[in-house]
Amino acid sequence: MPKLSIRDLRVEDREVLMRVDFNVPLQDGEITDDTRIEAALPSIKHLLSGGAKLVLCSHLGRPKGEPEARYSLKPVAVRLGELLEQDVFFATDCIGAEVTAKRATLGSGEVILLENTRFHAGEKVNDREFAAALAGNATVFVNDAFGTAHRAHGSTEGVTHHVEKSAMGFLIERELEFLCDKLESPERPFVVILGGAKVSDKIEVIGALLEKADALIIGGAMANTFLHAQGHRMGNSLLEADKSELALDILAKAEAKGVRILLPVDTRMTREFKEGAETKVTAPYAEGGEVGDDWEGIDIGDLAIEEFCTEIAAARTIVWNGPMGVFELNSFEKGTKEVARAVADSEALTIVGGGDSVTAVKKYNLGDSMSFISTGGGASLELLEGKELPGVAALTDV
Numbered sequence: 001m002p003k004l005s006i007r008d009l010r011v012e013d014r015e016v017l018m019r020v021d022f023n024v025p026l027q028d029g030e031i032t033d034d035t036r037i038e039a040a041l042p043s044i045k046h047l048l049s050g051g052a053k054l055v056l057c058s059h060l061g062r063p064k065g066e067p068e069a070r071y072s073l074k075p076v077a078v079r080l081g082e083l084l085e086q087d088v089f090f091a092t093d094c095i096g097a098e099v100t101a102k103r104a105t106l107g108s109g110e111v112i113l114l115e116n117t118r119f120h121a122g123e124k125v126n127d128r129e130f131a132a133a134l135a136g137n138a139t140v141f142v143n144d145a146f147g148t149a150h151r152a153h154g155s156t157e158g159v160t161h162h163v164e165k166s167a168m169g170f171l172i173e174r175e176l177e178f179l180c181d182k183l184e185s186p187e188r189p190f191v192v193i194l195g196g197a198k199v200s201d202k203i204e205v206i207g208a209l210l211e212k213a214d215a216l217i218i219g220g221a222m223a224n225t226f227l228h229a230q231g232h233r234m235g236n237s238l239l240e241a242d243k244s245e246l247a248l249d250i251l252a253k254a255e256a257k258g259v260r261i262l263l264p265v266d267t268r269m270t271r272e273f274k275e276g277a278e279t280k281v282t283a284p285y286a287e288g289g290e291v292g293d294d295w296e297g298i299d300i301g302d303l304a305i306e307e308f309c310t311e312i313a314a315a316r317t318i319v320w321n322g323p324m325g326v327f328e329l330n331s332f333e334k335g336t337k338e339v340a341r342a343v344a345d346s347e348a349l350t351i352v353g354g355g356d357s358v359t360a361v362k363k364y365n366l367g368d369s370m371s372f373i374s375t376g377g378g379a380s381l382e383l384l385e386g387k388e389l390p391g392v393a394a395l396t397d398v
């Protein structure tokens with residue numbers, strides 16, 4: 001169902017509440033990366049130039065439903081003021097009489113940031129009274145926090161019941177454009193690259209993608225689970241032995257649907273899990289390759305890299321979620337690095353989703369070469385699974 005967009009709103013002289021994602025990393029009260037604040041600027045500037053009286057709210061970190069100084073949004077208000085080059089008022093709570101009074105004094109084009117919504121237990125349980133207090137006298141709500149849109153919290157879903165109109169901001173609009181609209185009838189071949197630690201985390205997304213993709217490339221420790229299920233010796237590799245049946249079931253379903261699943265034909269392994277450790281590539285599994293007892297598979301092998309990159313080069317649409325190995329250590333990064341490069345070099349529509357592949361793309365400075373990098377780990381997986389996000393579903397239909 002199409003949703004109301006920030007573009008469709010008239011906000012002059014109206015109090016607008018906007019949920020943003022200001023969950024920034026902090027060290028000793030200093031913001032170490034302000035990407036998320038920068039990312040929210042287009043929606044904020046759009047509303048301010050439209051004459052809104054703008055009230056911003058966000059969570060930060062994981063406080064336990066009560067105030068905790070180290071999770072205060074105060075430093076964010078300061079940084080936002082610098083970026084906007086205008087005063088940003090800060091409220092020391094997100095609800096209550098003092099905040100209500102302060103909000104009432106806002107003029108057109110002025111902005112206030114409320115304190116961390118998770119300082120109240122009502123936020124995560126989506127308490128009705130909390131949400132009503134947070135909405136306050138705002139008549140319009142904008143949600144631009146994609147990373148929490150898969151949670152029905154007070155500030156993402158609850159508030160929509162206490163305003164006249166709820167719209168998506170530019171960030172959510174773009175996430176939906178790439179993760180939903182563009183993948184509805186993807187240009188083919190549509191190749192999905194999955195990696196990371198666990199099959200069990202991504203089982204639903206695999207099921208959904210079997211309905212859409214032409215080929216699924218599987219790397220990372222996830223691939224170890226499949227290889228183990230096929231009867232290959234995997235030594236000390238990280239794998240989920242209890243998911244063998246599930247893995248074989250996925251392979252059978254893929255075959256029945258005519259979706260090709262590419263598992264690594266060989267594996268890079270180590271005896272020591274540390275930077276600078278010696279590594280060795282197994283013989284191809286088809287020729288009896290195996291990960292010996294003292295070894296563990298920590299990356300895809302060289303032949304696997306070649307095969308995966310050839311597949312990637314021929315694709316017209318690519319979704320990548322999860323690293324091919326333990327890329328955090330340079331000694332084990334080759335597979336992830338080469339796959340990242342192949343995706344970046346591709347002329348296809350390239351969508352990178354999920355925390356660790358985004359970190360990898362940043363590590364290799366390839367961000368500018370991707371069509372789209374999703375900002376939400378859990379939320380982007382749920383969209384790929386075809387699920388409705390509560391924070392989006394609650395917005396006004398058009």
Ligand code: AMP
Binds near residue numbers: 196198321323326
């Ligand atoms: P996920 O959060 O499921 O995307 O998993 C990402 C993590 O999986 C990264 O921190 C990788 O280091 C780790 N990983 C990927 N491949 C392997 C592997 N073969 N063995 C152990 N850990 C791995």
